[in-house]
Amino acid sequence: MKKLPEITLAFWIMKIAATTLGETAGDLFSQTLRLGYFLSTVSLFAIFVVTLVVQLQSKRYHPIFYWTVILTTSMAGTTMSDFMNRDASARYLAKGTSALGWGPQGLGVGYPVGAAILLSLLVTVFLIWRATRLPFDINRISTYRGEALFWTAILISNTLGTSMGDFLSDSSGLGFLGGAVLITGVLAALAIATRVRWVPNVLIFWLAFVLTRPLGATAGDFFTKPVAKGGLGLGTYGTSLVLVAVLGSLMISSAAREKGRRASVVTPAAR
Structure with missing residues (x-):
């Protein structure tokens, strides 16, 4: 049974x-609350696993379940990236802070190397996915194994x-x-490319899916970082609360629409 959403403007x-929100909330845990990249990564990854299990065990599409997993992957992805790429140097720490949280401060591999490693992992997942002969199209993913590959x-x-x-x-x-x-x-x-027949829509979807994450990262930093660093200086608390309200409202609205859609399908069948 299909458990993933339709790709519409509301989806994007x-x-x-x-x-x-994943960017601002990840920074809230690791930097504002000073849990550090390592501790935040472990904690947020554990939360992601819990939300993923709930999503995988569900029998049909639940907007609340789906978008909660998207959020937790974004939060965990933020701290995982920071842990890989950053270190304990003053460049990445707030003024007057010498360390963040318990454990390793960061691997410090740098953004280019970190991105190359992650891109290689992503390509590997898609190669494994292709070998299974399961569809890449989100509208055709309907098996447990296909969904597991999707969330990976x-x-x-x-x-x-x-x-x-x-x-x-940075x-x-x-x-x-500017970013x-x-x-x-x-x-x-990419939106214009959807009108070009020879460009596969599945390829456009995955490119857009990857690119909306750096858009969220740059937008989140723009809202939260100090004015001296080129941001608006709104902080992680206030920005995260506003985004929670926005995303929560959208999730409730999506759940109501999905409930109405199912009711419209069941009612004629009952008659």
């Missing part, structure tokens, strides 16, 4: 909201997207707003 709006790709793509977004914001010279504008332009080009 919710995806961007969830990934932006989502977790890696969200972590990769965080690395890409942080690279654009290292490319574009800044938070967001660049990615928005690429996403607009």
Whole structure:
């Protein structure tokens, strides 16, 4: 039975909201609350596993379950990326802070190397997926194994997207707003490409899915980071609360629509 949503404009709006919240909430745990990248990664990954089990055990599409997993992959992806790419140097720490949380402060491999590792992992998942002969199209994923591969790709793509977004914001010279504008332009080009018959829509979907994560990362940083660093200085608390309200409202609305859709299908059959 189909357990994944239809790809509509509302889907992409919710995806961007969830990934932006994932960025601000991940930073809230690791930096604002000073749990550190390692402890935050372990904790958020555990939460992701719990939400994934609930999603996999469900018998049909539940918007609340689905979008909660998207959110937890974004949160875990944020701290996983930070742990891979960053270290305990003053460049990545707030002023006056010498360490974050317990355990390793970060592997410090850097954004280019981190992105290359994650891209390799993502390609490997897709090669394994192709070998199973299961469909890549989200509208045709209806098996337990197919969904497990889908969520593995989502977790890696969200972590990769965080690395890409942080690279654009911190290292490319574009800044938070410039990075967001660049990615928005690429996403607009992909939207236009859906009208080109020889470009597979499945390829466009996965490219857009990966790229909405760095858009969320750059947008989240733009809202939360200090004005001196090119952000609006709204902080992780306030920004995360606003995004929770926005995403929560969208999830409730989506759940209501799905309930109405199922009722419209069942009622004629009952008659």
